[in-house]
Every structure is written in structure tokens, then in C-alpha cells.
Amino acid sequence: MIETTAALTVNGLTRRFGAFTAVDQVDMTVSEGEIRAVIGPNGAGKTTLFNLLTGNLRATAGEIHLGGNTINGKRPHELAQHGLTRAFQTTNIFPSMTVHENVVTALLGVSRRTLRFWALAGERIEKRADEVLDLVGIYEQRNRQAGILAHGDQRALELAIALAPSPKILLLDEPTAGMSPYETQRSVELLRKIWRELKLTIILSEHDMDVVFGLAQQITVLVSGRVLADGAPTQVRSNPEVISAYLGGEDA
Amino acid sequence: MQPDVRTTLVTPPRRTRNISIVVVAVAALIVLALGPLVLSASLQFLMLTMIVYALFAVATNFLVGFSGLLSFGQAVFFGFGAYTAALLWTHGVPFWVGFIAAPFMAALVAAFVAVVSLRTSRLYFALLTLGFSQLAYEICDALYNFTGGETGIPGINIPNALSGNMANFEFVLLVAAVAALALYWVRRSSFGMALQAIRENPTRAEAVGIHIYWHHVLAYVIAGLVCGLAGVLYVVYQQQVSPSLLDWTTSGEPVLMAVLGGMGMYLGPAVGSFIYLFLQNYVGQFTVQWPLLVGAAVLILVIVYPRGFVGGLADAFGWIRRRLGAREMVAGEGSSP
Ligand SMILES: Nc1ncnc2c1ncn2[C@@H]1O[C@H](COP(=O)(O)OP(=O)(O)O)[C@@H](O)[C@H]1O
Ligand SMILES: [Mg+2]
Numbered sequence: 323m324i325e326t327t328a329a330l331t332v333n334g335l336t337r338r339f340g341a342f343t344a345v346d347q348v349d350m351t352v353s354e355g356e357i358r359a360v361i362g363p364n365g366a367g368k369t370t371l372f373n374l375l376t377g378n379l380r381a382t383a384g385e386i387h388l389g390g391n392t393i394n395g396k397r398p399h400e401l402a403q404h405g406l407t408r409a410f411q412t413t414n415i416f417p418s419m420t421v422h423e424n425v426v427t428a429l430l431g432v433s434r435r436t437l438r439f440w441a442l443a444g445e446r447i448e449k450r451a452d453e454v455l456d457l458v459g460i461y462e463q464r465n466r467q468a469g470i471l472a473h474g475d476q477r478a479l480e481l482a483i484a485l486a487p488s489p490k491i492l493l494l495d496e497p498t499a500g501m502s503p504y505e506t507q508r509s510v511e512l513l514r515k516i517w518r519e520l521k522l523t524i525i526l527s528e529h530d531m532d533v534v535f536g537l538a539q540q541i542t543v544l545v546s547g548r549v550l551a552d553g554a555p556t557q558v559r560s561n562p563e564v565i566s567a568y569l570g571g572e573d574a
Numbered sequence: 575m576q577p578d579v580r581t582t583l584v585t586p587p588r589r590t591r592n593i594s595i596v597v598v599a600v601a602a603l604i605v606l607a608l609g610p611l612v613l614s615a616s617l618q619f620l621m622l623t624m625i626v627y628a629l630f631a632v633a634t635n636f637l638v639g640f641s642g643l644l645s646f647g648q649a650v651f652f653g654f655g656a657y658t659a660a661l662l663w664t665h666g667v668p669f670w671v672g673f674i675a676a677p678f679m680a681a682l683v684a685a686f687v688a689v690v691s692l693r694t695s696r697l698y699f700a701l702l703t704l705g706f707s708q709l710a711y712e713i714c715d716a717l718y719n720f721t722g723g724e725t726g727i728p729g730i731n732i733p734n735a736l737s738g739n740m741a742n743f744e745f746v747l748l749v750a751a752v753a754a755l756a757l758y759w760v761r762r763s764s765f766g767m768a769l770q771a772i773r774e775n776p777t778r779a780e781a782v783g784i785h786i787y788w789h790h791v792l793a794y795v796i797a798g799l800v801c802g803l804a805g806v807l808y809v810v811y812q813q814q815v816s817p818s819l820l821d822w823t824t825s826g827e828p829v830l831m832a833v834l835g836g837m838g839m840y841l842g843p844a845v846g847s848f849i850y851l852f853l854q855n856y857v858g859q860f861t862v863q864w865p866l867l868v869g870a871a872v873l874i875l876v877i878v879y880p881r882g883f884v885g886g887l888a889d890a891f892g893w894i895r896r897r898l899g900a901r902e903m904v905a906g907e908g909s910s911p
Binding site: 376378397398399402403407408410414415416417418419423426427428430431432433434435436437438439440441442443483484487 | 759760762763764765766767768770771774775777778779780781782783784785786788789792796
């Protein structure tokens with residue numbers, strides 16, 4: 323095996339809702355700078371796993387390490403400040419702010435400037451926000467109210483908000499959900515461009531393996547909360563268990 | 575294809591809107607400042623009440639409307655500011671010392687209430703603030719020797735320079751205006767953006783690193799400071815205090831004013847204060863049931879027009895502007911913005 327630094331390690335991570343186990347003994351090691359796809363059908367536990375990673379949910383058992391630190395029990399705002407940000411599956415923006423203000427708020431938040439009740443955002447942050455909007459392709463919309471944007475543009479804004487603080491690890495929960503095949507292809511290209519330019523670690527979830535096949539270096543297949551397979555795309559794709567449990571199921 | 579960030583930078587339309595708001599606010603301030611020259615003594619007194627309650631309502635709305643924190647206990651800080659100033663001044667503390675110290679004392683109490691109450695859910699928070707309000711009233715009532723109990727403290731002396739009709743009026747107006755401006759600045763600051771973010775989407779706010787609890791505590795302290803200052807101004811023009819200042823109905827009034835004037839606009843609650851006290855003063859002359867009428871008016875407003883009086887005005891202006899814009903376009907203007 324090649325020696326790489328682990329950006330994120332998950333050991334025996336479990337989350338139960340009552341008697342139901344949504345995430346079951348998940349082990350996962352994400353190397354620095356890789357694109358990891360977590361794939362699985364609806365209800366597999368992808369969002370729950372993400373919620374555990376970002377501190378929106380507490381683990382029933384197991385451990386999460388970010389860099390060298392255990393982050394179990396840390397709150398979402400702390401993890402954001404530690405360089406772990408997230409784009410949600412259902413768009414989570416500030417609807418009555420302008421597009422630009424949305425990104426400025428994200429920049430202010432992670433840099434802990436929001437308790438300054440006298441200071442304005444400042445030129446540097448405003449400019450950085452514009453650069454990110456430009457990167458995701460919605461710069462022209464900067465002065466529009468975020469809530470009235472088209473679905474695709476709101477998804478781009480969701481990405482911009484997560485991306486703006488220059489995270490070490492970016493979590494994207496079904497970034498192409500609700501998109502047409504054309505839009506999906508464009509956002510896959512956008513993600514590849516972002517990854518190449520910013521050199522960050524990306525963990526994304528997806529229910530369609532074909533979408534991430536050319537994008538991810540590592541794929542974790544999740545079924546009923548359990549890891550069914552883990553490895554390089556070609557490896558995962560030819561795994562007989564994956565074929566029967568996941569790919570086969572979808573074709574039927 | 576991709577726009578250059580520097581060359582395509584457009585002036586936000588917000589700027590132009592802000593300028594017209596500033597013009598209206600300054601004009602209103604000048605008209606108000608003329609009060610002592612044209613109004614009878616009793617009308618001046620009514621107007622001072624309106625101004626002080628306007629500040630009280632604007633500060634309360636900073637929590638209720640802007641931060642989404644339903645506080646029913648703002649009278650605690652209004653009353654605490656007023657009582658602290660009154661007690662300091664009647665015990666020989668110099669005017670300016672009391673004037674500065676009292677709002678900060680109110681802010682300190684606000685910090686305590688916030689740290690305790692904000693740990694609970696939204697509903698319990700609202701109930702707890704109401705509870706603190708009642709507690710403050712009872713304490714004040716019980717400390718008869720100190721606070722004068724139900725009688726309150728009459729005949730408070732203020733410096734001669736501020737006791738003339740004109741000077742008193744202009745001083746209260748100026749301080750209220752400066753405080754309102756300062757609070758507006760806070761609203762526009764990085765902190766203000768975070769408060770708005772939390773109100774609109776707490777999940778997203780947390781996910782970008784905003785610690786909701788401390789932001790709400792700070793918002794509560796700032797609102798407490800300004801409510802305390804409004805209380806001090808109350809003593810400056812009334813020169814007396816009574817425990818009704820601490821009553822829970824006094825906590826409800828700025829919330830009603832905010833709803834009446836429009837919680838979505840910064841100065842909506844100030845306009846609400848003028849409407850509310852006008853109604854109280856004039857409708858109150860004809861019927862003792864006037865709170866019922868105000869209650870009914872607020873209820874109808876909330877159902878029919880939730881954006882309040884100022885929101886309604888803004889919408890009306892927007893409609894007129896659109897009509898004019900449409901006409902211009904017919905005349906050959908071409909593209910719309
Ligand atoms: N808060 C919750 N309470 C109870 N069950 C939940 C909760 N959140 C998710 N689940 C259940 O956990 C399972 C996994 O859901 P989720 O993580 O959203 O899956 P995915 O994102 O892969 O579609 C589903 O069966 C869902 O119903
Ligand atoms: Mg999901």
C-alpha cells in the first residue's frame with residue numbers, strides 16, 4: 323500500500339434511531355486530497371453518515387478522527403472552523419439575503435468574525451466571495467435574492483457557501499440531486515475543476531454509481547447502513563456482491 | 575464567457591434604496607426637532623413619549639423581528655435603566671455618570687437573563703423572559719424603602735441645562751436618534767449578518783461556523799443596553815419613575831408597536847410607536863376599551879397585512895414606481911433591469 327496521510331478516519335461508526343440502525347459499524351479512511359464517493363440507494367444511510375461527520379447528529383458508537391484529532395461530540399460550527407464544511411442534500415441557503423451576502427456570511431462565520439458587532443465584512447472578504455461565485459458560475463446573480471434563484475443556481479450557491487471558507491474537507495451530499503443528465507454532467511465537470519484548482523479532500527454521496535465513476539478515486543458502497551465494498555471504482559464495479567445487491571437491483 | 579470580477583462589479587441596488595431611506599429619516603428628524611417650536615406643552619410631552627417608546631420598540635424589534643428571538647421581557651431592561659438612573663440621581667450621583675452607568679447596568683442584567691434563558695427552547699425562552707419581567711416587578715414592589723414601592727420615585731432632579739422645555743426635548747430626541755443609528759450600524763455589521771443568517775436558516779448558520787448561542791446572548795445584551803437607555807431617557811423627560819415601567823404589559827407594548835409599524839423594516843417599530851401612542855391618546859379619550867381596539871387593529875393587521883404600516887407604505891411606493899417604470903418603458907426605454 324502507498325503511504326498517504328489520512329484526512330478523515332472513521333472507526334466502527336454506528337447510529338441508531340430507536341431500534342433501527344441507520345449507520346452500522348462503518349469503517350472508512352479518506353486520504354488527503356482524494357475524492358471519495360459514498361454511494362448507495364436511497365435510505366442506505368448516506369445523509370446520516372454525513373450528519374455524523376459534521377456533528378449534526380451524535381454517534382451511538384464509534385469514532386471519527388479529523389487529521390489527528392477525535393471529533394466525536396463536536397458541534398457543527400466547531401467542525402466548520404476546523405475546516406470541514408458541507409453542502410446539504412436539500413438546499414440550505416439564506417433565502418432573503420443576496421447571493422453575495424450568502425457567501426460573505428459563510429466567510430465571516432468560519433473566520434470567527436461574526437461576533438464583531440461594529441465591523442463590516444471588508445473588501446477582502448467581499449472580493450473573495452465574488453471569486454467563489456465566479457468559480458461556481460453564478461457571479462452574474464450576485465445581487466439577486468437567493469430565495470428566487472432557479473434550482474440549479476441554488477445548488478451552485480449551496481456549493482459556493484461550502485467552498486468559500488477554503489475547507490480542508492468538503493462534504494457534498496448528493497450534489498446532483500434533482501438535476502437533468504446535462505446539468506449532472508456539468509456539475510461533475512465543475513467539481514473536478516474545483517478539486518484540481520483547490521486541492522482539497524472531497525467526500526460526496528450519490529445514489530447513481532455512473533455519475534461518480536469518472537470522478538472519484540475511491541468509492542464506498544453503503545447498503546442498509548453497512549459498508550458493502552470499498553476501493554477503486556473499477557474494483558468496486560466488478561465486485562460480485564455490489565453487482566447483485568446494488569447495481570443489479572437498480573436495473574431490475 | 576466568464577466575467578472579470580473587477581470590471582463587471584455592479585453597484586448593488588440596495589445603495590440607492592438606502593439613500594432614499596436616509597433622506598426620509600433625516601427629514602422626519604428635522605420635523606420632529608421642530609416640535610418644541612410649534613407644539614403645546616402637552617403635545618410635546620406626548621411626542622417625547624412617542625420618541626422614547628420608538629427607541630424602546632426599535633431595540634425590542636432588534637430581537638423579535640431581526641434576530642427571531644421572541645422576548646416578552648424587555649420592560650425589565652427599560653425599567654431597570656429608568657430605576658437605576660432615578661436612584662443614582664436621587665442619591666447624588668452626577669448626571670452623566672448615571673446617564674452612562676444605567677444602560678450598562680441594564681445590559682448586565684440582560685446578560686444574566688440571556689445566559690440563563692437562551693439555554694432553553696424558543697417557547698420556554700419567551701415564557702422565561704415573561705417570568706423575569708414579573709420577577710423584576712415583584713422585587714421592585716417589595717423593596718419599598720429603596721424604590722418607593724407602588725408610589726415609585728417622584729420629583730427627580732436633572733441638570734438645569736436640560737430642564738428647559740426646548741433643551742429637554744432636543745436632548746431626548748438627539749440621544750434617541752444617535753442610539754437608533756448605532757443600532758442600525760450593528761444590524762449592518764458582520765454580527766448583524768450572522769443574526770439574520772441564524773434567523774433565516776439556523777442549520778446553515780451553524781454549518782458555516784456560527785455559534786448560535788453566543789450570538790443570541792450578545793444580541794440580547796445589545797438590545798438590553800438600548801432598552802435601558804430608552805428607560806434613562808424616560809426619566810430625563812418624565813422626572814419620575816413608577817413600577818408600571820416594569821410591568822409585563824410594558825413588555826408587550828414595544829412588541830405590539832413593532833407589529834403595528836412593521837417588524838421587517840428597521841424604523842417600522844418607531845412608526846408603530848407613534849401610531850400606538852396616538853391611538854392611546856385620542857381613542858383613549860373616547861373609550862376605556864381602547865386596548866381592545868388596538869388589539870383588534872393589530873390582529874387584523876397581522877392577518878391581512880403582516881408587513882405592518884411601513885411595510886405597506888414601502889409596497890405602495892414600489893407599486894407606484896413599477897407603474898411609472900412601465901410607462902417609461904412604453905415611451906421607448908427598452909430593456910428592464
Ligand atoms: N432522524 C431520523 N429518525 C429516524 N430515522 C431516520 C432519521 N434520519 C434518517 N432515518 C432513517 O435512516 C435511514 C437512512 O436515511 P438517510 O441517511 O437519509 O439515507 P440516504 O441519505 O442514504 O438516502 C432511512 O431509513 C431513514 O428513514
Ligand atoms: Mg440522503
